[in-house]
Amino acid sequence: MSVPLTLLGLLEREPSYGYDLKRDYDAHFGWGRSLPFGQVYATLARLARDGKVSAATVEPGAGPDRKRYAITERGTSEVQEWLRTPIEPEPHLQTLLFTKVVLALILGRSARTYLDAQRAAHMERMRQLTELRRTAGSVEALLADHGLFHLEADLRWIDLTEARLASLANAIKNHEEVQP
């Protein structure tokens, strides 16, 4: 699941409280489905346990709200690695593709490198499905066709996104600045 890595990515901007992370996550990636607080704190606790974030208590009192989280070196390299790695080409990847591109733009990382890698992975899968379809029976071919059309739709989105990266980066920067 991409929530831990997305939160980790958001933390790379600056150390943050759980509340701020949830708010930014919802603004960028929620689209009407907000992340429950419980999940945010549970995720942060797991990330801290794994050494990917460090938590500092900066306000007196108890409770998760009092802690400010910062990404560790290990966490940073994990985000870096994730943003560079294409997803296994399958239909219905829109949210993951979207998340990787937007997070890369927020962090000023190369979204193009990721999109190129993803394009290559998609083309390779389309090539396999096309070869299979040429040699398979018509029922299997029908299933291969379904996969091919979905992968093709992803590829069109990848091409269009790549062509719009500059204006997207601006839009996301403005979006970030609007946040209180």
Next chain:
Amino acid sequence: MSISTLGSEDSAGPMVEGRSLVKSFGRTPALNGASVAVAPGEMLAVMGPSGSGKSTLLHCLAGIFTPDAGEVFFDGRRTDRLGETRRSEMRRRDFGFVFQFGQLVPELTVEDNIALPLLLDGTARRQAYASARSWLPRLGLDDLGPRRTGEVSGGEAQRVALARALVHHPKVLFADEPTGSLDSLTGEQVMELVVTLTRAEGTTVVMVTHEARVAAYANRMVLVRDGQVTVAQPPAAPSHPADASATRRRPPSLAR
């Protein structure tokens, strides 16, 4: 004598290669240091957005355009410095061409069009027509031989163009948007024939297309961007573990 029969023993090298190709039209740069190599028997898809230079690259490799700088090789021999006579001979004998619009001669029959490359190269008329007719069943054009090409459908015309491109058993087939004017089903039939026939003949294929579904018929894909060639490497590493639960484990076949 064709360029290809001048005694190359080096079968390990590329069949077609462009090195650091530069080509401008007036002040508009089309290629800006494009390099690509195509192995013998390989089918390469050249993709890229409109105006990226992908067609110019194909035209340079095929000896239709001369690059402003860089080198073009065919079967190990440099071709961009050949005179127009030698280059035109190479195009006629060693290469076959399929373009977006068949570019057939509409007043001539299907058979005439297919026999044309052989006739132009001095093959006896009877032999040329026998060869042309032998291609008709391979392309599902059995009864169309005597029809004028102006009267056949778009898909049929493109199959005639494919037969014409392959009738003289070229070493390389250059295809520029071969399905660009066809609907997707007809386009797939044409691509199926391109793959079947060129594999059977051992023909090297360089195909320009902007359609991923068409490019997926090739063994390999390169992307032309801003006049340069990007080699798209499929990732060696598997997906990131964090993405694994988003996609189900998949056996090597189609089954999910």
